[in-house]
Amino acid sequence: MTVFADLVGQDQAVAILSRAAAAAREVVDGGRGAGMTHAWLFTGPPGSGREDAARAFAAALLCPDGGCGHCDQCHQVLIGSHPDLESVRPAGLSYSVKQTRELILRAAGAPTQGRWRVILFEDADRATESAANALLKAIEEPPPRTVWLLCAPAPDDMMITIRSRCRVITLTTPGTEAVAHVLATRESVPWETARFAARAAQGHISRARALALDESVRRRREAVLGIPRSLTGVGECVAAAERLVKTAEEEAAAATATLNEAETAELRRLYGEGSTGKGLNRGLVRGGAGALKELEDRQKSRATRIKRDSLDAALLELVSFYRDVLAMQFGAAVELANDDIRFDLDRMARESTPEETLRRIDAIMRCRERLEASVNPQIAVEAIMLSLRGA
Numbered sequence: 001m002t003v004f005a006d007l008v009g010q011d012q013a014v015a016i017l018s019r020a021a022a023a024a025r026e027v028v029d030g031g032r033g034a035g036m037t038h039a040w041l042f043t044g045p046p047g048s049g050r051e052d053a054a055r056a057f058a059a060a061l062l063c064p065d066g067g068c069g070h071c072d073q074c075h076q077v078l079i080g081s082h083p084d085l086e087s088v089r090p091a092g093l094s095y096s097v098k099q100t101r102e103l104i105l106r107a108a109g110a111p112t113q114g115r116w117r118v119i120l121f122e123d124a125d126r127a128t129e130s131a132a133n134a135l136l137k138a139i140e141e142p143p144p145r146t147v148w149l150l151c152a153p154a155p156d157d158m159m160i161t162i163r164s165r166c167r168v169i170t171l172t173t174p175g176t177e178a179v180a181h182v183l184a185t186r187e188s189v190p191w192e193t194a195r196f197a198a199r200a201a202q203g204h205i206s207r208a209r210a211l212a213l214d215e216s217v218r219r220r221r222e223a224v225l226g227i228p229r230s231l232t233g234v235g236e237c238v239a240a241a242e243r244l245v246k247t248a249e250e251e252a253a254a255a256t257a258t259l260n261e262a263e264t265a266e267l268r269r270l271y272g273e274g275s276t277g278k279g280l281n282r283g284l285v286r287g288g289a290g291a292l293k294e295l296e297d298r299q300k301s302r303a304t305r306i307k308r309d310s311l312d313a314a315l316l317e318l319v320s321f322y323r324d325v326l327a328m329q330f331g332a333a334v335e336l337a338n339d340d341i342r343f344d345l346d347r348m349a350r351e352s353t354p355e356e357t358l359r360r361i362d363a364i365m366r367c368r369e370r371l372e373a374s375v376n377p378q379i380a381v382e383a384i385m386l387s388l389r390g391a
């Protein structure tokens with residue numbers, strides 16, 4: 001069982017990465033290591049496991065056995081504590097040039113364990129233009145033992161100058177059976193639940209895992225999928241919009257609270273909190289107040305992003321509902337994502353036309369674009385609910 005075993009349905013990518021890891025071992029042993037590359041770009045649709053693949057490759061580079069999956073090195077990579085792996089994730093909506101420069105400095109250090117220094121840059125497409133330019137310089141002249149692993153949805157999301165210097169790994173959306181298999185065998189989820197979660201998540205592994213293991217995630221999904229049939233009047237549309245936005249806010253609040261608490265505690269420990277005074281800044285040594293302020297700003301911008309992401313996920317859930325309706329209207333023999341609410345789908349399919357369904361899907365997609373452009377969520381979602389209702 002190697003670190004690549006969890007990359008469900010990604011045989012082609014695994015083959016390339018395994019060969020590259022072997023070449024990397026040759027380099028460490030003083031050989032030529034033909035086929036080793038210093039910059040990689042992991043692309044694939046959301047849920048295809050870009051970061052998982054990059055992390056597995058990092059383990060394969062840092063493990064003396066090419067990613068055995070059970071030694072200390074592998075373990076440290078997988079839990080994120082390996083000294084030679086720098087894992088970065090933009091905390092806010094974008095990644096700044098200042099953060100990138102700091103990262104590049106850290107990337108230039110020699111590997112502490114004598115193998116590689118690996119930088120895993122999640123959501124590299126969120127780097128600002130000047131940050132991307134700084135990144136480009138680092139990739140153009142990599143220190144001999146530094147490897148960059150960038151992750152982005154599609155190659156086109158990165159500047160062509162960066163893209164052309166990276167070896168691109170393309171991940172695909174794994175099939176329902178493959179995802180269900182992982183849930184059943186690794187997480188000991190009962191087969192029926194595993195199949196349901198895999199279908200509902202449409203190949204999105206972490207989403208499938210959450211659906212299989214977390215009751216509150218299942219409840220939120222039910223609430224979202226109950227929306228189409230609830231849109232009987234204008235008042236109901238406004239109420240549904242409010243519910244949807246509020247659900248996204250609650251989900252974001254739960255996700256950020258835990259993160260924030262740990263970070264703030266760590267920072268206060270670093271700056272040597274002297275007393276337990278009431279004021280937030282009381283007892284912090286010089287410089288602590290500024291660092292705390294900076295941390296709070298970062299946390300705020302991360303909260304905005306998580307909120308937006310969870311609202312977007314809810315909208316995609318609605319899209320999957322109408323896609324299923326459309327499939328039924330066309331009598332297409334495809335697997336339905338929301339087979340568990342077949343009754344609702346069937347009714348909607350009979351009570352509307354394919355043209356209406358297409359128009360609805362289109363309206364949701366446009367709403368997602370508007371939200372991406374920072375339109376007030378309540379207003380944007382209200383508008384969409386009204387157009388989902390109007391036939």
Ligand SMILES: [Zn+2]
Pocket residue numbers: 063064065066067068069070071072073074075
């Ligand atoms: Zn290992």
